[in-house]
Amino acid sequence: MQRSFIDRLYFGVVGTLTSFGMLLLLAPTLVVLVISFTDGITLKFPPPSWSLRWYVELLQSQEIIAPALTSLKVAAAATILSAVLGGAAALGLARSRLKIARALDALFMSPMVLPAMAFGLSLLLVFNLLGIRLSAATLVLGHTIICVPFVIRMVGASVQQLNPVLITCSLSLGASHWYTFRRITLPLIRRGIVASCFVAFLTSFDNVPVSLFLADARTEVLPIKLWAILEGSLDVRVAAVSGVIVLLTLAGLVCAEIFGGVSRQIGSR
């Protein structure tokens, strides 16, 4: 009697907290989508009536579209740079037992541990000390460093799973290193590369701490612009932007899932 009461209490507590946790995870995304279709001029929830007016307004807001395009370009450049340089490094590091390889691996992972604000500020300081003007290029440089750890981990994990015998076979059958890389290594680590590109793109597109210090009037990026808007007023256009971002991310996730099984890669990170 006593025991079953305690058990019921336990299931009650676990069940309640789980439902609350699941609701908490889901609610914000739903709320953003719902409020973006409001007809009102405030963030009143539930919306008094429905319309697409904020999406229409968004299409006419050059001051939001321009930072969004900058963000997309910067994220694309940082993704390509970090995937190529980080992918090459991951291939080199994965099988090496040298001490220096361990040290380099730790170095490449450290942007993840370091508070990014400190890194953003340090880049601003060094560019100023060296007299380098801030531009889209300096922004891409900072974002690339932030994205590299994801590439190193995910591509590294794929390389670890690759059976080295396959490469030895290919080479001993007379294939060149380049041919072996193209036809054996690359297809086998494709999932890791796709997943890390996806995560790197989102990381750069969403980055605030580095952009905060490195973006100026000419290279304004979307998250900083949205932050500035929200600090000043509670503009409903931000809801429309958020709606677009959520839908594009979901579409991107579906694509990445088809080409690379991203959820499994992220889950096992």
Add this chain to the structure above:
Amino acid sequence: MVPAGTNASRQLLPVIPLAVLFLAAFVLPLAALVLVSLFRDPQFSGLSLVQYLRFISDPFSLKVLSDTLWLGAEVALAALVLAYPLALVYVASGPFMRTLITFLIMLPLLTSTVVRTFAWIVILGRDGIINSAMLSLGLWQAPARLLYTWEGMVLALTQIQLPLMALPVINSLLRLDGNLTRAAEGLGASRARIFLTVILPLTLPGAIAGWLLVFAAAATAFITQTLVGGGRIILMPSYIYQQAVGVQDWPFSAALSLIFTLAVTGIVFAVGALSRRYLRGVDAA
């Protein structure tokens, strides 16, 4: 790719471009950060430790640091309380529920930080969901101030960082030997007792790993801190930003960043090392 055994250092050739990039754009800037923090004033006249003394002797700065670390600890604890039930249900359920929970956990991870923070502005605002629900149910007479409060900020950050906690806790629960809980059950232990004496101790490494991830993420979450916490709650990230960009006091902001970095990474390493020392024998997460 070089076949194993030929030349171990030739294998490292593809690493060189990234290593050069990191030297130029990571190691060099951090060295500059340290150097700048040692300047006496914003005009860079002479080296001294005056910026650090200024921090230690200033009660306001010390309070900002301790508030920030406390925020991280509180959010990580709240996320831990929510993550365990979620993980227990995940482990006990079938494929459909598992996929659903995985999707729910991934959803916030993939949504932009500004979007997630914006959602909390809608939820906590004066005309927001909580206020309109409470008013229409007649539970509250007037809208309560939820946005720009400490509690609102903790709630928002808990949701935003919950995935970082849930993933390691689920992973260590999945690795737990099911025979142990079945043995405890067979010996007549209640569910709550099994959780406290078997499951919790054995999955503690995963919980600590998650706690540290959430702690560091919440303490450094500039956007959520400034937008949900508001201008009156000053925490280290906004303090650094204000000193660097607003006041343009680079030596002091550099010292602030280094102190903050050392405090956060110091806690992460210390807790990690302590847990490895005292939890030896428990399966590492």
